[in-house]
Amino acid sequence: MTSDGLAGERLGHGMSGDLVWRLDAPTSAFAKIAAADRRISREEMAREIAVLAWLDGRCGAPRLIWSGEVAGRRAFLMERLAGTALHALEGEAARDGAIAAIRALARLHALPTEGCPFDERLAVKLEEARLRIDRGEVSAADYDPDNVGRTIADVWADLERLRPAGEDLVMTHGDVSWPNFIIDGEAAGLIDLGRAGIADRYQDLAIFVRSGRRNAPHLDVPALVAEHYPLAALDPAKLEFYRILDEIF
Numbered sequence: 001m002t003s004d005g006l007a008g009e010r011l012g013h014g015m016s017g018d019l020v021w022r023l024d025a026p027t028s029a030f031a032k033i034a035a036a037d038r039r040i041s042r043e044e045m046a047r048e049i050a051v052l053a054w055l056d057g058r059c060g061a062p063r064l065i066w067s068g069e070v071a072g073r074r075a076f077l078m079e080r081l082a083g084t085a086l087h088a089l090e091g092e093a094a095r096d097g098a099i100a101a102i103r104a105l106a107r108l109h110a111l112p113t114e115g116c117p118f119d120e121r122l123a124v125k126l127e128e129a130r131l132r133i134d135r136g137e138v139s140a141a142d143y144d145p146d147n148v149g150r151t152i153a154d155v156w157a158d159l160e161r162l163r164p165a166g167e168d169l170v171m172t173h174g175d176v177s178w179p180n181f182i183i184d185g186e187a188a189g190l191i192d193l194g195r196a197g198i199a200d201r202y203q204d205l206a207i208f209v210r211s212g213r214r215n216a217p218h219l220d221v222p223a224l225v226a227e228h229y230p231l232a233a234l235d236p237a238k239l240e241f242y243r244i245l246d247e248i249f
Contacts, residue, residue, distance in 0.1 A: 018045065022080070029065055034074040040137060042074055044194030049076050051118060051196040059108040060182075060189040081191065083184030087177075087215040094216045095224070097183040102228040104181070104188035105208065109170040109201050118197030120174060122167055125199065126159070129248040138248050144210070147247060155247050162241045167200040175249070176204045177211040195249070202235065206242035209234075 011020045018041055019033040032048075035041035052064040060081075067076035089097045132138050138152055147155065173180070174195025182189040205225065212221030222234055 023077075027065075028080045029077050030062075030080050031077050032075060033070050036073050039135075040132070045074050045076070047118065047196065048192070048194040049074075051193040052076075052078060054117070055193075059111065060104050060187065061193060062189065062191065081182040081184070081189035083182040083187070083189065085179050086181035086183050086188070087179045087211070089183060095219055096186075097181070097188070098212060098216065098219060098221065098224050099228050100183055100186050100188040101176075101178070101181040101208070102225055104190060105173070105176060105204055106229050108173060108190065109204070111171040113169060113171055113198050116171055116198055118171075120172060120195065120197030120199040120203070121169065122163070122200065125203075125245065129156075129159070129245065132248055143247050144243070147244075152248075155244060158244050159241070162237065162244065164200070164202075164238055164241055168202070169198050170201045172196060172199040172201065172204045174199065174203060176208045178208075178215045179211075200238070200242070201231075202238040202242045203245075205229070205231075205234065206239045207246055209239060210243050210246075 009022050009024075011022055018035055021031040021033075023029045023031060032045065034045040049064065049067045052061060053067075055061040057063045062078040062081050065077040065079060067074075069075060084097075086094075086097045086101055133152055133156065140147075140150070140152060143150065143155075173190055173193060174197065175192060176190075180190060180192045182191060209221050209225060212219060212224075225231075226234060
């Protein structure tokens with residue numbers, strides 16, 4: 001794409017429906033434009049803009065360059081992180097990248113939560129989950145393999161049955177699948193922060209472990225987390241609950 005001095009490429013928009021452009025000139029950046037007809041896209045983009053501004057480059061997050069509207073649709077421009085997406089790494093590079101990502105996640109979780117305006121605690125998360133179900137915004141076609149053939153009502157029943165008694169609250173990313181880490185040597189950047197906020201640390205740990213098993217089945221991802229993340233031991237029940245919760249998101 002070249003127009004009025006701009007050079008870049010339109011990228012796939014994934015499940016969000018957002019338009020994503022990689023800009024190469026006059027600056028190296030990414031532009032995102034929210035899907036016009038998707039409530040979730042509009043709301044998560046508003047959150048992402050606010051989170052990028054709040055983090056201001058901390059914990060490997062890209063800096064926000066501009067935000068506003070394009071043709072009546074919410075949009076923003078952020079700096080482009082150097083490196084390779086974690087899921088694209090292979091062999092020993094995947095292991096090293098996973099370790100860098102785990103350490104970046106630990107730094108994010110160590111941020112002070114006092115004054116953080118983003119609330120993703122379980123009561124808020126379940127209210128949004130119920131809204132998505134009631135509005136028909138959840139697709140069973142996107143379930144993990146072990147939930148294929150089950151109904152949305154089945155998944156909701158699991159959440160009610162398995163809901164943890166308490167929360168270990170930290171600043172979370174909210175959607176740390178492996179494509180959302182950009183690895184550059186021993187450094188790891190974080191992108192797609194539209195679900196970030198204060199939540200149980202297992203909101204992130206569960207998705208990271210699940211995504212690792214999908215993208216690098218040759219690695220023992222739980223063992224890497226146990227070794228490089230500052231937690232005495234992983235809680236299997238919480239890993240399962242937050243993995244199931246993500247079926248709705």
